[in-house]
C-alpha cells in the first residue's frame with residue numbers, strides 16, 4: 001500500500017479517531033527524518049504489534065540551542081519515504097513548523113529533575129523542546145504505543161515521566177540500540 005502523507009494536525013487527528021473507532025491499534029514512531037537503519041528497526045518493531053504505524057518527521061526547532069544548527073540539520077524526505085515504506089509503515093505525519101507552532105503558540109513542557117543532568121546540563125532547553133514536541137505529536141497521532149530508541153536513554157526516561165505525570169495514556173516502548181559493525185550506535 002502506498003504511504004499516506006498527512007501534513008495537518010486536524011487531518012491526522014481525524015484519521016486516528018477513525019482508526020480507533022474501527023478498533024485498530026495505532027503506533028507512533030517520532031523522528032526528525034534523515035532516517036537510518038535504527039529508525040527502520042523502530043518501524044519494523046511497531047509493525048509487528050500494531051495495525052497502523054504512523055512515522056512522524058518534524059525537525060523540531062524548539063530542541064535546538066542557539067549555537068546548534070537547526071538550518072543545517074540534514075533532510076532527505078524522499079529517501080525517508082522509501083525507508084518508511086520498506087519497513088512496513090503506512091502513514092507519514094509531516095507537519096510544517098507553522099502547523100506545529102503557530103504564531104500564538106505559548107506552551108512548553110518541562111520534566112524538571114530528569115532534564116537537569118547529563119545531556120540536559122550541556123544543552124539547556126533541549127529536553128523541554130523534546131517533551132513539548134512529543135506531547136504535541138501524541139496529541140496529533142493519538143497512538144496506543146510510541147516507539148523510541150534506547151540509544152537516547154535520558155530522552156526515553158523524560159518521555160516516560162511526562163506520560164505518567166500528564167496521564168497521557170500512551171504506552172512507551174523502548175527498542176534496543178542498533179550498532180554499526182564498529183560498535184558505534186547508529187544515529
Ligand code: PAF
Pocket residue numbers: 030031032058060063130133134152155
Ligand atoms: O529522538 C529524536 O529524533 C527527537 O528527539 C524526537 C523524539 C523525534 C523529538 O523531536
